[in-house]
Amino acid sequence: MQKLVVEGEKRICGEITVQGAKNSALPLLAAALLAKGETVLHNCPKLSDVYAACRILGCLGCECRAVGNTVWVKADAPEGCCVPDELMREMRSSIVFLGAVLGRIGECCLSLPGGCELGPRPIDLHLSALRRMGAVINEKHGVLRCECPGGLKGADIQLSFPSVGATENIMLAAVLARGDTVIKNAAREPEITDLAGFLNRCGARISGAGTDTVYIEGVRELYGCEYKVMPDRIALCTLMSAAAITGGELSVREARASDIGAVIPVFDQMGCSVYTYSDRLFITSGSRLYSAGTVRTMPFPGFPTDAQAMLMSVMTLAKGTSLIIENIFENRFRHVPELVRMGADIRTEGRAAVIEGVSRLYGARVTASDLRGGAALVVAALAAEGVTEIHDVKYIDRGYEALEKQLCSIGADVKRVSE
Numbered sequence: 101m102q103k104l105v106v107e108g109e110k111r112i113c114g115e116i117t118v119q120g121a122k123n124s125a126l127p128l129l130a131a132a133l134l135a136k137g138e139t140v141l142h143n144c145p146k147l148s149d150v151y152a153a154c155r156i157l158g159c160l161g162c163e164c165r166a167v168g169n170t171v172w173v174k175a176d177a178p179e180g181c182c183v184p185d186e187l188m189r190e191m192r193s194s195i196v197f198l199g200a201v202l203g204r205i206g207e208c209c210l211s212l213p214g215g216c217e218l219g220p221r222p223i224d225l226h227l228s229a230l231r232r233m234g235a236v237i238n239e240k241h242g243v244l245r246c247e248c249p250g251g252l253k254g255a256d257i258q259l260s261f262p263s264v265g266a267t268e269n270i271m272l273a274a275v276l277a278r279g280d281t282v283i284k285n286a287a288r289e290p291e292i293t294d295l296a297g298f299l300n301r302c303g304a305r306i307s308g309a310g311t312d313t314v315y316i317e318g319v320r321e322l323y324g325c326e327y328k329v330m331p332d333r334i335a336l337c338t339l340m341s342a343a344a345i346t347g348g349e350l351s352v353r354e355a356r357a358s359d360i361g362a363v364i365p366v367f368d369q370m371g372c373s374v375y376t377y378s379d380r381l382f383i384t385s386g387s388r389l390y391s392a393g394t395v396r397t398m399p400f401p402g403f404p405t406d407a408q409a410m411l412m413s414v415m416t417l418a419k420g421t422s423l424i425i426e427n428i429f430e431n432r433f434r435h436v437p438e439l440v441r442m443g444a445d446i447r448t449e450g451r452a453a454v455i456e457g458v459s460r461l462y463g464a465r466v467t468a469s470d471l472r473g474g475a476a477l478v479v480a481a482l483a484a485e486g487v488t489e490i491h492d493v494k495y496i497d498r499g500y501e502a503l504e505k506q507l508c509s510i511g512a513d514v515k516r517v518s519e
Contacts, residue, residue: 105514106481112348139324199272254279264369333359356379391420409476435473
């Protein structure tokens, strides 16, 4: 077991490059299963979730190796169609392999995914869409057994909610299906656009990605390619939060401001100055922050649910009252009791959190309960008086590449300690 030990009240200042996107790298790795030959993914973050995805590919008969931030996948002759239960349980996004395995092999057997406990994340949208495409799916004792006797075929699919995972699974299943597929009310997240860009470079025919209607014309074969994973917009928000809460100044290379268009105004309202350029973002924070008013999480292009925990930490030291309404996951406030342990004044009721700004936070012994909640505790610890110990670092490692090293490079005092 490991923990992070943070000496607070250190000003974040300097320049840093944002890591590759976790939420893009995982579906890209699943998509590599569809392509014959070798796929090379650059800017792939070194994360426990990425390594789990590589192990899943290995179980499916692919050759997979990672060196630094580059991953090679060779999927000439995938074997088998079953993903072991222990691998599926390692990450919630493992369900994205369902569409890829069905699309390439024609049958699939896997268990329901694990990962952070954020409340129900039903996959009924995934399953109903795949059934419309000709899949026969049976679920028993938490195991999905899927086959498509006549092969997958294109279909018109109307999603009742713009689910990112369902949109990705449909795209992965449809690129090698017979005929055309149309996804209406599709997710518009930048990671969807990145997946479409990768698949098109492999030979797919996808248009409309990034809008609410995606068109996929099925092709016979895909071939591996080289591709660079997009920058991580949630890691960017985390770095911005670290600078804001410590009164710092930070220049972030490889930052795409268009990916966080709903987040930047919140920092502006709190008294930060944010300047955006074609390939970087600069943020500077004043001596005292102000209330952010009301923030509502929404599907893209709205405020991302993955960023609200880190912004909540910043709000704890902002003058006035801030309100967060969580519209995506019902159990996304599990970090609140730990922030309160550090001196924050937060009240929650259902999907709403009311944050009264306090003058200071204090170091404490706290525990991460999920990925983004863990990152929120690190952000709070950067500004807290004294020393904070953050336990269950395994959650943070799912989405951040050596976060302690990143933060130390821009002025923080964070150490990883084995217990």
